[in-house]
Amino acid sequence: MGQCDWRRRYVRHPTHGDAPTRPWDGQGQRRRLRGLIEQGKVKPSWIVSQELSLDHAPQAYQHFGQREDAWTKALLHRDDS
Numbered sequence: 001m002g003q004c005d006w007r008r009r010y011v012r013h014p015t016h017g018d019a020p021t022r023p024w025d026g027q028g029q030r031r032r033l034r035g036l037i038e039q040g041k042v043k044p045s046w047i048v049s050q051e052l053s054l055d056h057a058p059q060a061y062q063h064f065g066q067r068e069d070a071w072t073k074a075l076l077h078r079d080d081s
Helices: 027-038 054-065
Strands: 003-005 011-013 018-019 050-053 074-077
Touching: 027 074, 054 074
Parallel strands: 050 074
Antiparallel strands: 003 011, 011 018
16 A cells, blocks of 8 residues: 655655645535535545445456446445345
8 A cells, every 4th residue: 555645735655656636625515516416516426336245246357457437436235134
């Protein structure tokens, strides 16, 4: 895992180099995002490509690891049976 030095404002990843970071103010940005979702201006569900049970989590990781098309984000649901 990469190291983060907030004074330099980037994260250093061991194989991919530096990635710029942005400060997250927590509550304020969270409230703003929630407001945009409630107003229908932002639809976060577009990124979810799969919905699976927890039993299928290993296969999902395999698909992500192989960078297969149509696998952007998976929601894992536990089985309450």
